[in-house]
Amino acid sequence: MSQPTRVLSSDRARSAKMRRGVLFASAVGNFVEWFDFTLYGYTAGVIALTFFPPGNQTAALLGAFAVxxxxxxxxxxxAVVFGRIGDRRGRRVALGWSIIVMGAATALMGLLPGWSSVGVLAPVLLLVCRLVQGFSAGGEYTGAMTFTVEHAPDGRRAWYTGLVGSSTMLGAVGATAVALVFRSVFGDRFAAEGWRWMFVLAGLVALAGLVLxxxxxxxxxxEEMRNRAGDVPPRPFRDLWRGHRRTLLVLFAYFAVLGLITHMFLGYLPTYLNAAIGMRATTVLALTTAANVVSIPVSLCLCVLADRHGRRIQIRLGALAAVLLVVPAYLLMGTGSLVAVVVALLVFVFAVSLLQIGALxxxxxYPTGVRFSGMALPYNVAYAIFGGTAPLxxxxxxxxxxxxxxPAVxxxxxxxxxxxxxxxxxxxxxxxxLRS
Structure with missing residues (x-):
């Protein structure tokens, strides 16, 4: 083998290794974010009893969902803070800070005193931790996706972003698996202390993500943009508003639908199936875990199709599925039949998986100078209005x-x-x- 050929082969190997590292580094923060959000949804009943006054279970549960x-x-x-950092200082800098803040707030939540110890201060402290988590999440998913797509080969962007996007469901799967294990290990002590260690564990995973x-x-x-003199935008949000207002409106509508369906699936349905339909908590955890596992190969297959045939058809089909399939899914769950509930959960998996390709x-x-901010702003505003409020x-x-x-209507x-x-x-x- 000639020297130029060996050099070229070595460069390709380094590039492939770097891309694998980017995938892991991007996915781990997204994993922690959704691990935490899913844990909160699955332990909402326990959190309500721990941080809110006893005597009115419905009011306590509403309080937990409000937080x-x-x-x-x-x-x-x-989104504003990390978007500005990401578009001006670099994607990696923004992702480093977001995972530090997220990990610290998540671990601390597991160590907070409850209502029986500090009274009204308990839900206040819980709210502060959740606000800090929300602040860090404002730059996490959008930063990870931006970082990944800019490292990905041109013909495989959907596949790469699909792998990182799958960490969303892996986070949900990890949360349900950990919840099942901790419920089994701690038994009657789960409500008192077992749930807390799950949040501490998530904080430790975030620390590993920072190292990656x-x-x-x-x-x-x-880097190419930064090396061109004067190309780094001094005010990315001003440029975004002046040049891309129509795109911002379209993306707000898109993320409103995606956020509502996703958080209804992850944040509300476990409690709905348990409290309203009367299914056992362990059965609900097992079913939702299986649904999230199924969503991963479904999403990746759709990403392969998106790389071959385009993105727009899947966005349109996902939007139609959100309109037409949610009510039938709730009707199926209302029967209480195990088979019907499984089919309903698969309907949600199908709708969410179709819609997710729109993130790519x-x-x-967007052009490079506003790409991070241009996704972060509509994503987080829409999720604040429709996604986070979906369970409540x-x-x-x-x-x-x-x-x-x-809720289906x-x-x-x-x-x-x-x-x-x-x-x-x-x-x-x-x-x-992406460079134009």
Missing amino acids: YGVAFVARPLG RLRVDESPVF SVLEL VSELLVNGTGTLLA YASVVALIALPILVKGFPETKGAD
């Missing part, structure tokens, strides 16, 4: 109307309003040049 939702209020602020992120290179697309299209719509609004609708179908109406925007607003971005 879940209020945390999303901090996400737009995180410090070992990978900055995005080559961002979002990143391909769903519970309020069930209690207020007396019908178990009310709500989700379908939101999706129907957004449908024309999603069908017409997304151009086909397959083959887009």
Whole structure:
């Protein structure tokens, strides 16, 4: 083998190793984010009993879901802060800081005193931790996806972002698996102390993620922009608002539907199946874990199709699924039949998996100088309004109307309003040049 050939082979090997490192580094923070959010949804009943006054279980559960939702209020602020850092200082810098903040807040939540120890201060401290988590999440998912897509080969962007996006469901799977193990190990002591160690464990995983992120290179697309004198935008959000307002509106509608369906699936359905339908908690955990496992190969297969045939068709089908399939899914769950519940969960998996490919299209719509901010802002504002409030609004609708179908109607109406925007607003971005 000649010297130039050996050098070329060595460069390719280093490039492949770096891309694998980027995938792991990007995925781990996303894993921790969704591990935490899913843990909170699965332990909402225990958190309600721990941090809120006893005597009114419904009020305590509503309080726990309110804290879940209020945390999303901090996400737009995180989007502004980490988006500015990511577009001006680099994607890796923003991702390093976001995972530090997230890990610290998550671990601390497991160590907080409860209502019986400090009274009203308990839900206040819980809220503070959740706000900090929400702030860090404002830069986590969008930063990880931006970092990954800018490292990915042009013809395999959907596959790469799909692998990182799968860490969302892996985080949910990890949370349910850990919850099942901890419930078994701690038994009657789970409500008193077992749930706490799950959040401490998530904080330790975040620390490992920081180490991984410090070992990978900055995005080559961002480095090229930074090396061109004067190309780094001094005010990325000003440039975003002046040049991309229509895109921001389309993306807000997209993330409103995706956030509502996703957090209804991960944050509300476990409690709904347990409290409203009457299924055992362990059965609910097992079923939702299986559904999340199934979602991973489904999503990856759709990513292969997106790399071959484009992104827009999947976005349109996902929007239609959100309009047409959520009500039938709730009707199936209402029967209480195990088979019907499994089919309903698979319906949610199908709808969410179809919609998720739009995240890649979002990143391909923007130039490098506003890519991080351009995804972070509409994503986090929409998730604050529709995603984080999904469990609380769903519970309020069930209690207020007396019908178990009310949350499904709500989700379908939101999706129907957004449908024309999603069908017409997304151009086909397959083959887009990220450097232009």
